[in-house]
Amino acid sequence: MPQFFLNKRLIFLLVSIIILVALIGFSLRDRERLTWPEKFVKDTTGWVTSLVSSPTHYVAGFFENLEDLQITYNENKELKKRLDKLASLEAQVHLLDEENKELRDILDKKESLRDFDPIQASVVARNPDRWHEMIIINKGEINGIKENMPVITSKGLVGKVKSISQFTSTVQLLSTMDPKYRISAIVQADKEVYGLVEGYDEESELLLIKTIPYDAKIKKGQNVITSGLGGIFPEGLVIGKVVEVVPDQYGLNQTAYVKPGANFYDLENVMVINRKMVQPDLSEMVDDEEEEL
Amino acid sequence: MIRFLPFAIFILLFILESLFVELFPVRFLTDGHILVPRFLLAGILLLTIYGTKKQGIWYGLLFGLTFDIVYTEVIGIYLFMFPLTAYFVSKLMKILQTNIIISTLVVLLGIAVLEVLVYEMNYLIHITGMPFLQFVNLRLLPTLIINFIFLIIFVYPLKKQFEKISEQIA
Secondary structure, three states: OHHHHHOHHHHHHHHHHHHHHHHHHHHHOOOOOOOHHHHHHHHHHHHHHHHHHHHHHHHHHHHHHHHHHHHHHHHHHHHHHHHHHHHHHHHHHHHHHHHHHHHHHHHOOOOOOOOEEEEEEEEEEEOOOOOOOEEEEOOOHHHOOOOOOEEEEOOEEEEEEEEEOOOOEEEEEOOOOOOOOEEEEEEOOOOOEEEEEEEEEOOOOEEEEEEEEOOOOOOOOOEEEEOOOOOOOOOOOEEEEEEEEEEOOOOOEEEEEEEEOOOOOOOOEEEEEEEOOOOOOHHHHOOHHHHOO | OHHHHHHHHHHHHHHHHHHHHHHOOHHHHOOOOOOOOOHHHHHHHHHHHHOOHHHHHHHHHHHHHHHHHHHHOOOOHHHHHHHHHHHHHHHHHHHOOOOHHHHHHHHHHHHHHHHHHHHHHHHHOOOOOOOHHHHHHHHHHHHHHHHHHHHHHHHHHHHHHHHHHHHHHO
């Protein structure tokens, strides 16, 4: 037994395992903010990375443009076809917009779950170990970004802000496996169906929407948008299109497989969304008695 | 000055990894497979082999911590794993002879060990729910292939640099 304790290397290993577990425990608990050394490291590396990444993106963009040129002819044909429909659609949208505003004025309802201010940002870095799907963007606290703000591209929702530092912030993508990561969504069927975006299937690259009532009728190709009910995300951000619907394990609910509208790989420019409607304070929603549990 | 050359090389590799996942045309080549660049670890392991063990472990600690803070936000996993793999490789190199083919294979083995251990840890703290076989097919094998290609290209220049450094210091 004394010999066991004399083995320096073993003691060292045990101590470092204890430190490891403590550190992981520290970073996994629900912490609202990063500590200042972490912020400092993030800002520094973010700055150094952006020095390299912006010129590389520029060069890569050039090659992408070349690629685009090759398919221009076919694309143009397709676009012309769609353009004819666009004019009538635009007129219709305008009309509806006006009507909506008028009706709102009559009701004296100024704020909507839909209103938001976008903040433009570019991607500086991406997590190379693909367990935690995260990207780092070049806007931070001083640009008015806060934790949990949703992040979109022109094609749809990509994720939400996980943590912020002074000049950069980290965005957790929708394709992450984090079980705590849920978004309230609406499937635009004949009657709106509510569900939660929960998880991502890595093999088929589809999002899972669970807890859809068993009798809801959902078809392939229907749009999925955010519902605005989670308190953080505004209403009406595009998530994707339904690909498949299957009953869940016990047949009580349905699970929809959704093809995300945004591409999680070619991210370069994103928008962080600041919802205008006041966000409910969490402490107001929780009773004191429950907190003690 | 030359003392800090590995530091500069590792910073470059650190950025290169992130650029690689950003710009590599994943969709066309890999239907569902996940390629993880482990260039930084490859660099650190090569420093352990051609430089000194001590250097390898200290750089492993430093860059493991940075990697954790910047990319994963779970502090501890890479901070622990990078030095551990470096230590493991240095022990292994005592038995084997140091030629360029063997060191390439040993570095690949180190990367495989790291991938499996990190997978086990993430499985333990519920960051992933991937079954082991799926992990091997979807992640481990493609990762080893891409890092092998990286090593074929970069093992010789890195070896040259690190040997020069250890000569200068000694």
